[in-house]
Amino acid sequence: MVKQLSFLISIVFLSSCGGDESKEDQLNIACAANMEVAIDSICKVFEQEQNIKCQVNSGASGMLYTQINQGAPFDVFVAADDTYPMMLFNDNLCEKPEVYAKGQLVLVIKNVGRIRSVEEVLLSDEVQKIGIPDSSVAPYGKAAMEALASLKLDELINDKIVWAESVGQVNQFYETHAVDAIFTSYSFVKTPGNNFNHLLIADSLYQPIQQSACVIKKENTQNESAQAFQSFILSEKSQNILLHFGYKMN
Incomplete structure (x- = not known):
């Protein structure tokens, strides 16, 4: 023993x-x-x-x-x-x-019919909540705000913005239907199994x-x-x- x-x-x-x-x-x-x-x-x-x-x-x-x-x-x-x-x-x-x-910035949108432009989507009555990562700590959020400013949409959609603490959280917002659209990394769309309506944001609208x-x-x-x-x-x-x-x- x-x-x-x-x-x-x-x-x-x-x-x-x-x-x-x-x-x-x-x-x-x-x-x-x-x-x-x-x-x-x-x-x-x-x-x-x-x-x-x-x-x-x-x-x-x-x-x-x-x-x-x-x-x-x-x-x-x-x-x-x-x-x-x-x-x-x-x-x-x-x-x-x-x-x-x-990195590449992308706008992911729920099914709102035929997608024509970023402006048309964001100003649509069907899109009431737009998720954006916190621009003070998340580079993709900063890029999203730069793009919106370039398009002169930042003030027009200000009341629709729902802030997330990170890209990860904004993606969760979209997957749980808490928002109608999100600005996020293109990698979210490219993840296997994801098949989302999206628009790539032109590189010229935000800092690299x-x-x-x-x-x-x-x-x-x-x-x-x-x-x-x-x-x-x-x-x-x-x-x-x-x-x-x-x-x-x-």
């Missing part, structure tokens, strides 16, 4: 050691909400090739920036623009950011959405796993995945 007990204790000890080892091979990734589906595919390939697990936490880029700035234990920041990573870089909190893709990634600096250590992921997201394999989900390459 004593021998059996000693054997069981040995197994538990070895298992706990193995758990510590696996933690060393896990990356904590702060990921912009628009990239949630694409990053899942990228991580699966990365994990198979590098044997490094990825733990992804998604949200609005501005919210993730604040968390990183306050010491949240992330290894990599995959943002929806280049502004927030550069702010971290200027504060010496990350390695130099690199652009991995260019240069999506950047960076490795978060760790005190007195060099995060080789994070460096490996940064290189991988810029690789041809990742670029092909991103193209599949509606992103452009620079």
